[in-house]
Amino acid sequence: MGDTPDSSPAKKTGQLSNPLNTGIPVNSDTTRPSVSAISLNTTLFKHDALSKDAHNWTTWSRQFIQRLRMNQGADAYLTGKVPQPNRFAEPRAYSNWWANNGSILGFMGLTILESEQEIIDDATTAKEAWTKLNDCHSQEGPVKQVQLIRDALAIRYSTSEKFASTSSKLTTLNKRIWAMGAPSPELFLCILMINSMSGLPELRSTRENVAQALAASDGPDIDSDKEPLKRRLMT
Template identity: 30%
Template sequence: MSETPLPSTTDQNRPSVTLITAIPFSGELLDKDKGNWRAWNKSMYGALALNGLWNYTMENARKLAPNPDLEPRAFANWEENDRRLCAYIFTALSDNELNAITPLRSNAYLFWKTIEDRHKKDGPIAQVHLIKSAMNTSLSSEEPYHTTMAEVFRKIDEAWAMGEIKQDLLKLILGINCAHSVENIQFALLDRMSTAPSTSPFTPLDMIKFVEDRQRVLKANQSSSANTIALAAQTKPKPPAACTNCKRPHHIAKYCISAGGGMAGKTLDESRAARRKDRDNGKGGSSNSNHSEQGKQNTIPVTLTDNNGRAFIAHIPADTVITQAASQTSSTSGDSTQNL
């Protein structure tokens, strides 16, 4: 039977691993929206290396931990340092990062790797955002020119560090950038890029076909809306005539009983009676029109010539023409009888 190894005699007083008290991180917090992974990584390396915590981020960190049976105190210190590094990383992350991942309280290597994978393996979408942000950055008198330009170059370095930017990817970036005036299409393109599988990535040809189809639908909808508006305008009934005196509908100023109207002081029944009377006498709009048409139907157009030889047409009542024609016929018959 094997014997249990005895703890090191120096472990209690002089453990091989001591507790580390780190200086608080003073750099810019990691934020994916800012695309500052590379700059943050450099700052963290300097801070952690000086504090003696960098090795805890390595993949083989736990393999280098002291044997808990031989060096229990050193092992306890190692685990405490691991937890302290997790807390240190936690304080160097922005709220956006903390909301996007699950912070760990132990296993600093796994915590670090989770953050690293989130930023280094972000793919083309992150590259699009970085390059688009760089393209939209302008020099301003409110900030030193060299600082602004260095920030632009940093974003480009970040984008290239995520992977090689090939011709097709650059086309997609510029295509998305030119769609900034139509945000719904721009967001849809970004969504298509991010959801496309690696075996069938979203290509520039896919982008052209997508915007072409989207514009065709938009034009069809606009045409349909225009036709609907035109139809509504055609079928909309005309509003009733309004009185120029009281501004109320269904009567004119002549029959208005309000002050200033043609029948001011009269009752509504008297106004209605006057309108009926005028309509019966042919003074109303529609009745007058009917009488006019009827008058034209009871006349016969006759061509006449004046003393100067000018011809004109006169509408002579039909009964007058018939009477004169009958008289002429009778007179002619009488003359013929006398001649006989």
């Protein structure tokens, strides 16, 4: 016959089926905590400090994630995929979690400029800090990229300046443009339109309106039904 409620193994040993939700200490926490301490190796991180002026979020964030991934998958803390253990049920795992979280926050702070540090000063977790940085930098992408490409297209080689200096300027702008990611076909079309209107004074207001419409949109994929300025230029 099967066990009765009074004679079940759980009742005999006084254990509960899910101690993690009750705050009852887990025996394995001392020897095999669910969250192990991570000793971050950051020596392989080779990137300029994150800066909004440098528009380098795309390349910086990619390398930051890759370096954490090489440290026992510590990049999971950026997305909240490592749940915080119960401090009473798993005190050691809980302590390890906060130590790992603090190491990632410290590493993050050392790889960004002071102006970026102000964005994450009040963040208590790596996920919160990462979200703040992502939100801050992703909002400026398309419009800033348009400006950088226009600046690059306006540069000309001249006998009044060393060719090497001009090449250096183009190289720097090129790196900044591509650091923001490849432009979509829609964004590049807007860039071409804005740049092509620069020589006609009578199109100045239209040019400014197109730039403002792009800035006001959620990104480069402007809906031609909702953005008649772009539709007018394409017909």
